[in-house]
Amino acid sequence: xxxxxxxxxxxxxxxxxxxxxxxxxxxxxxxxxxxxxxxxxxxxxxxxxxxxxxxxxxxxxxxxxxxxxxxxxxxxxxxxxxxxxxxxxxxxxxxxxxxxxxxxxxxxxxxxxxxxxxxxxxxxxxxxxxxxxxxxxxxxxxxxxxxxxxxxxxxxxxxxxxxxxxxxxxxxxxxxxxxxxxxxxxxxxxxxxxxxxxxxxxxxxxxxxxxxxxxxxxxxxxxxxxxxxxxxxxxxxxxxxxxxxxxxxxxxxxxxxxxxxxxxxxxxxxxxxxxxxxxxxxxxxxxxxxxxxxxxxxxxxxxxxxxxxxxxxxxxxxxxxxxxxxxxxxxxxxxxxxxxxxxxxxxxxxxxxxxxxxxxxxx
Amino acid sequence: xxxxxxxxxxxxxxxxxxxxxxxxxxxxxxxxxxxxxxxxxxxxxxxxxxxxxxxxxxxxxxxxxxxxxxxxxxxxxxxxxxxxxxxxxxxxxxxxxxxxxxxxxxxxxxxxxxxxxxxxxxxxxxxxxxxxxxxxxxxxxxxxxxxxxxxxxxxxxxxxxxxxxxxxxxxxxxxxxxxxxxxxxxxxxxxxxxxxxxxxxxxxxxxxxxxxxxxxxxxxxxxxxxxxxxxxxxxxxxxxxxxxxxxxxxxxxxxxxxxxxxxxxxxxxxxxxxxxxxxxxxxxxxxxxxxxxxxxxxxxxxxxxxxxxxxxxxxxxxxxxxxxxxxxxxxxxxxxxxxxxxxxxxxxxxxxxx
Numbered sequence: 124x125x126x127x128x129x130x131x132x133x134x135x136x137x138x139x140x141x142x143x144x145x146x147x148x149x150x151x152x153x154x155x156x157x158x159x160x161x162x163x164x165x166x167x168x169x170x171x172x173x174x175x176x177x178x179x180x181x182x183x184x185x186x187x188x189x190x191x192x193x194x195x196x197x198x199x200x201x202x203x204x205x206x207x208x209x210x211x212x213x214x215x216x217x218x219x220x221x222x223x224x225x226x227x228x229x230x231x232x233x234x235x236x237x238x239x240x241x242x243x244x245x246x247x248x249x250x251x252x253x254x255x256x257x258x259x260x261x262x263x264x265x266x267x268x269x270x271x272x273x274x275x276x277x278x279x280x281x282x283x284x285x286x287x288x289x290x291x292x293x294x295x296x297x298x299x300x301x302x303x304x305x306x307x308x309x310x311x312x313x314x315x316x317x318x319x320x321x322x323x324x325x326x327x328x329x330x331x332x333x334x335x336x337x338x339x340x341x342x343x344x345x346x347x348x349x350x351x352x353x354x355x356x357x358x359x360x361x362x363x364x365x366x367x368x369x370x371x372x373x374x375x376x377x378x379x380x381x382x383x384x385x386x387x388x389x390x391x392x393x394x395x396x397x398x399x400x401x402x403x404x405x406x407x408x409x410x411x412x413x414x415x416x417x418x419x420x421x422x423x424x425x426x427x428x429x430x431x432x433x434x435x436x437x438x439x440x441x442x443x444x445x446x447x448x449x450x451x452x453x454x455x456x457x458x459x460x461x462x463x464x465x466x467x468x469x470x471x472x473x474x475x476x477x478x479x480x481x482x483x484x485x486x
Numbered sequence: 487x488x489x490x491x492x493x494x495x496x497x498x499x500x501x502x503x504x505x506x507x508x509x510x511x512x513x514x515x516x517x518x519x520x521x522x523x524x525x526x527x528x529x530x531x532x533x534x535x536x537x538x539x540x541x542x543x544x545x546x547x548x549x550x551x552x553x554x555x556x557x558x559x560x561x562x563x564x565x566x567x568x569x570x571x572x573x574x575x576x577x578x579x580x581x582x583x584x585x586x587x588x589x590x591x592x593x594x595x596x597x598x599x600x601x602x603x604x605x606x607x608x609x610x611x612x613x614x615x616x617x618x619x620x621x622x623x624x625x626x627x628x629x630x631x632x633x634x635x636x637x638x639x640x641x642x643x644x645x646x647x648x649x650x651x652x653x654x655x656x657x658x659x660x661x662x663x664x665x666x667x668x669x670x671x672x673x674x675x676x677x678x679x680x681x682x683x684x685x686x687x688x689x690x691x692x693x694x695x696x697x698x699x700x701x702x703x704x705x706x707x708x709x710x711x712x713x714x715x716x717x718x719x720x721x722x723x724x725x726x727x728x729x730x731x732x733x734x735x736x737x738x739x740x741x742x743x744x745x746x747x748x749x750x751x752x753x754x755x756x757x758x759x760x761x762x763x764x765x766x767x768x769x770x771x772x773x774x775x776x777x778x779x780x781x782x783x784x785x786x787x788x789x790x791x792x793x794x795x796x797x798x799x800x801x802x803x804x805x806x807x808x809x810x811x812x813x814x815x816x817x818x819x820x821x822x823x824x825x826x827x828x829x830x831x832x833x834x835x836x837x838x839x840x
Contacts, residue, residue: 342536343513343536343537343538344536345533345534345535345536345537346532346533347533347534350533360538360539360540361540392540395518395543396518396540396541398543399518399539399540399541399542399543400539400540402543402544403539403542406525406529406544407529407533443543446520446543446544446545446546446575447525447544447545447546450525450546452529
């Protein structure tokens with residue numbers, strides 16, 4: 124692990140100033156439980172998921188609206204989206220069809236070669252994600268100047284871990300020795316290790332490219348589990364929170380924020396639930412008071428939200444923030460050095476703790 | 487959907503278990519939950535607990551109440567304490583239910599200052615449930631209602647008849663009893679030797695045409711028989727009676743533990759363990775949540791000072807049920823009907839969708 128982070132804090136955009144037009148944005152999305160509401164905790168769930176048609180698959184509330192807003196046709200030429208999913212390659216057709224139904228056209232869609240892993244007896248690779256996802260992330264890394272990457276994953280697997288390792292390889296903070304130790308601890312197959320190490324040689328120290336890693340709390344994991352990754356990892360309960368953070372960072376236009384708000388409302392989110400979500404970000408120091416004021420102004424400027432008067436949202440926001448009595452909370456720290464092996468072992472210990480004679484206990 | 491306003495400054499482990507209950511409720515129940523207390527402490531503690539931030543909001547209360555301090559003193563020295571802040575939030579929202587394990591005196595005093603009073607109710611009553619030998623109503627509810635158990639220590643005859651009307655309306659809604667049987671708690675020598683307030687209430691209840699059935703006086707040794715669905719008394723006697731019942735249950739527990747000293751008794755207790763567990767479950771106050779404080783235009787649930795997660799969760803569930811069944815409006819209507827006040831003007835409006 125080397126070098127300090129080169130001020131990785133978000134480049135916040137002064138009010139009224141347009142986005143930097145020449146900056147590329149690379150969005151990396153996981154699919155199951157991040158973009159799609161997928162159940163695969165039991166064999167029955169797996170079979171059901173495998174047999175589902177495109178129109179039967181349901182996206183997580185606000186996910187497609189956020190992605191469409193980020194891939195606005197006016198910005199599309201310098202924005203790119205890559206899906207990296209643990210779903211088997213045999214599902215490509217149905218998943219592509221689902222994304223098309225949602226109006227999302229990925230630039231790259233990487234699926235897991237599960238059948239190949241099975242036939243080659245690589246059983247660990249069927250369940251394991253570290254080797255597969257890290258390799259896919261490095262493979263699909265966009266080698267261009269001025270790239271900002273925003274990664275989206277969930278708490279069901281090891282997304283925060285994998286994405287952070289990837290980000291730190293690019294930032295030059297996970298060197299070859301550290302990476303080899305991580306891959307060995309995660310029991311990644313030799314072939315994958317060789318490929319990852321080869322990519323590492325090419326990409327190590329490319330720059331502070333990964334701006335934020337959003338972890339959708341599908342399982343509602345405690346927030347403390349992500350504290351060790353520092354401020355780069357933002358655990359979110361819904362995509363309205365993601366949109367608010369991206370809005371503060373200047374990566375999402377007000378119209379995009381409005382689109383996500385509308386989408387969330389059409390999914391049954393009340394102004395109170397959205398206001399609670401904002402208050403949560405503010406209490407954690409992720410979002411600043413000024414941003415919420417700006418969001419309220421932008422929403423109030425819109426004539427209406429899905430036929431409902433906008434003041435409902437604005438009042439809910441004001442009420443949620445007002446109940447904190449002028450809270451000023453410093454944001455979470457950006458970790459210069461993350462103890463990946465420690466995090467891995469802690470997570471492993473936790474998983475074991477929650478099993479008794481192989482039976483899963485309540486978390 | 488109810489709006490639960492939970493005071494996280496009181497309860498077991500300095501309110502930590504109240505917060506855990508709020509976190510569990512946010513994951514399991516479809517209600518808006520506002521946790522009141524020190525925002526910084528709550529945010530730090532919440533980070534360690536699985537919860538749903540979409541349903542959970544924090545309201546900051548900058549003052550802390552010291553335990554065992556007079557309510558009036560607390561309101562003077564710590565005006566922004568969690569009880570006051572929570573009650574203020576409840577006062578603004580018709581669908582709000584305030585839940586607290588704080589000192590009942592402080593909650594009553596705070597509610598009197600902040601919440602609206604149901605017309606015709608001069609003093610509030612704390613209503614507690616206790617298990618009886620006979621089921622009540624069509625749902626075979628094994629619990630009867632006892633009020634007041636501590637909110638109004640000095641009662642008049644007028645207070646007692648109002649408590650009867652409130653208790654009957656509450657039981658009619660919660661236990662679905664068409665015509666609840668209401669009794670006055672008396673001493674062993676009948677109504678003739680009862681205090682003036684009880685004699686006056688007895689006379690008025692006998693004379694009134696009511697939506698409930700007045701069954702007369704009931705001695706303390708008959709309260710668990712199930713002869714009445716609602717038992718009315720003043721706050722002092724009610725508190726003494728309730729503590730006595732709890733004390734008897736606790737003594738039973740201690741006796742069982744002592745049975746383990748002898749080998750033969752231990753075997754006997756072991757053989758009866760299922761039944762003992764069932765009785766223990768039946769008499770465990772934590773299973774019944776809190777005691778509703780009746781007389782105000784908002785639902786207020788008072789839980790015991792050493793309430794744990796289970797007690798808070800059950801109080802939240804009961805509070806949500808009170809909101810869903812519009813119990814406060816029913817209580818207001820019951821009081822208005824009894825006193826011949828016409829339609830209650832302060833009955834809470836239909837809850838807003840939150």
